[in-house]
Amino acid sequence: MSQPLRVALAGLGTVGGGVVKLLDANRALIERRAGRPIAIVAVSARDRTRDRGVDLGRFDWVDDATTLAMRDDVDVVVELVGGSDGPALTLARDTLGAGKAFVTANKAMIAHHGLELAETAEKRGVALKYEAAVAGGIPVIKGLREGMAANEISHVFGILNGTCNYILSEMEEKGSDFADVLAEAQRLGYAESDPSFDIDGVDAAHKLTILSSLAFGTAVDFASVAITGIRHVIAADIAEAAALGFRVRLLGHGEASEKGLFQRVHPCLVPLSHPLAHVSGSLNAVVAHGNFVGRLFFQGRGAGEGPTASAVVADLIDIARGETGPAFAMPVAALAHPAIASADDRRGRAYLRFTVADRPGVLAEITAAMRDAGVSIESLIQRGVASDGNVLIAIVTHISPERAVQAALDRLEGSQSLTGKPMLMHILDE
Numbered sequence: 001m002s003q004p005l006r007v008a009l010a011g012l013g014t015v016g017g018g019v020v021k022l023l024d025a026n027r028a029l030i031e032r033r034a035g036r037p038i039a040i041v042a043v044s045a046r047d048r049t050r051d052r053g054v055d056l057g058r059f060d061w062v063d064d065a066t067t068l069a070m071r072d073d074v075d076v077v078v079e080l081v082g083g084s085d086g087p088a089l090t091l092a093r094d095t096l097g098a099g100k101a102f103v104t105a106n107k108a109m110i111a112h113h114g115l116e117l118a119e120t121a122e123k124r125g126v127a128l129k130y131e132a133a134v135a136g137g138i139p140v141i142k143g144l145r146e147g148m149a150a151n152e153i154s155h156v157f158g159i160l161n162g163t164c165n166y167i168l169s170e171m172e173e174k175g176s177d178f179a180d181v182l183a184e185a186q187r188l189g190y191a192e193s194d195p196s197f198d199i200d201g202v203d204a205a206h207k208l209t210i211l212s213s214l215a216f217g218t219a220v221d222f223a224s225v226a227i228t229g230i231r232h233v234i235a236a237d238i239a240e241a242a243a244l245g246f247r248v249r250l251l252g253h254g255e256a257s258e259k260g261l262f263q264r265v266h267p268c269l270v271p272l273s274h275p276l277a278h279v280s281g282s283l284n285a286v287v288a289h290g291n292f293v294g295r296l297f298f299q300g301r302g303a304g305e306g307p308t309a310s311a312v313v314a315d316l317i318d319i320a321r322g323e324t325g326p327a328f329a330m331p332v333a334a335l336a337h338p339a340i341a342s343a344d345d346r347r348g349r350a351y352l353r354f355t356v357a358d359r360p361g362v363l364a365e366i367t368a369a370m371r372d373a374g375v376s377i378e379s380l381i382q383r384g385v386a387s388d389g390n391v392l393i394a395i396v397t398h399i400s401p402e403r404a405v406q407a408a409l410d411r412l413e414g415s416q417s418l419t420g421k422p423m424l425m426h427i428l429d430e
């Protein structure tokens with residue numbers, strides 16, 4: 001029989017526990033597909049006594065996960081601890097530096113240190129794999145890196161955070177409260193250990209930088225992503241969006257053009273006619289445009305035990321088959337470092353929501369600011385006085401330069417008529 005691929009597993013939480021269960025459940029099939037057995041030999045987590053619903057007694061337990069890199073009886077280390085730095089990064093550096101393959105689901109680490117790790121992997125001729133880091137169970141890394149390898153890719157965008165999508169969908173479908181749905185997403189194992197990474201858009205931005213690099217052949221660039229999360233989306237925005245024929249979704253958007261690289265994470269209004277409007281719950285979806293293949297749409301579970309473990313084990317099967325290749329679809333030295341494209345030059349429709357005092361002239365003040373900034377209104381909804389005495393005005397603009405919409409908001413800055421900060425969401429029209 002062929003030699004087994006010997007695996008060390010650091011992290012036995014939602015994803016790590018799922019990997020043990022999956023390897024147990026599909027062992028025979030995986031062996032046939034991989035051409036040899038895949039065998040966990042050592043595991044590590046913080047709390048040795050915790051019941052994880054799987055038999056760990058058959059594996060060697062290690063208290064210090066970072067020692068796994070140096071074991072002679074290990075061919076590949078799987079890191080499912082999390083965190084961009086700390087023990088995860090030490091383990092990654094030591095494992096690749098020791099000439100062993102490394103698998104991770106850690107998008108934060110890949111977004112911040114992926115190029116350095118990929119360079120080490122190249123030098124040592126070993127695999128660095130991270131399919132689970134973006135969009136959970138969807139094989140989108142493979143899709144871009146291998147399936148679309150022959151194409152020039154101009155756009156990549158989509159729903160990249162299962163927690164936010166779950167929150168927005170539950171708020172829309174069930175009228176649930178933001179905090180309650182977030183607590184449920186945490187219970188289901190979707191959320192990051194610090195859930196502000198999810199709701200403030202940071203996790204989606206980590207994933208977007210990885211997709212952009214693979215799609216456009218550019219160096220991973222987290223610093224240039226403009227990030228807005230869903231913290232300020234209120235139930236009324238979701239209701240007004242629905243009344244106007246849209247759903248609210250947190251989108252990551254990457255674009256490569258002669259103006260440079262554009263990357264943004266932001267809550268958007270998605271028309272009901274667009275497939276992304278129908279991606280609900282913890283589902284993720286990624287759209288990519290290639291110059292020969294056209295538009296591809298990838299959809300599936302973006303978070304949770306089973307889908308994420310599926311992606312991790314797929315990486316292990318690749319490694320067992322001896323498949324390597326550059327982590328970012330080309331050698332690190334070949335990746336471009338483009339200019340950063342400004343959002344000011346972009347054009348599109350926008351949704352604006354104002355909460356205002358109920359008194360004469362308020363609507364005129366808002367529409368005057370828009371007129372003066374050269375922004376034309378496509379539709380407008382005004383709702384009557386709420387119990388707190390405020391009126392809600394929701395506006396959809398015609399296609400306008402983003403800089404003009406921002407100028408209209410700037411003109412209203414400090415207005416005594418506004419009782420809260422206005423909300424701006426761009427509208428997806430592609």
Ligand code: NDP
Pocket residue numbers: 010011012013014015016044045046047048050064065079080081082083087105106107108132133136189190191192193302303304305308
């Ligand atoms: P969990 O918090 O559920 O699990 C983390 C695991 O790491 C726990 O077993 C914990 O030990 C262990 N751990 C923490 N610190 C250390 C340490 N210093 N040394 C050894 N072990 C340690 O996280 P998830 O499983 O949800 O996520 C793991 C990774 O996968 C993260 O990078 C995350 O971003 C990523 N990911 C998660 C997805 C999901 O849906 N959950 C989807 C895609 C990616 P103990 O159990 O003893 O506390």
Ligand code: HSE
Pocket residue numbers: 133134135136160161162163164190191192198203302303304
């Ligand atoms: N917290 C992440 C999410 C996990 O909700 O999408 C999957 O990467």
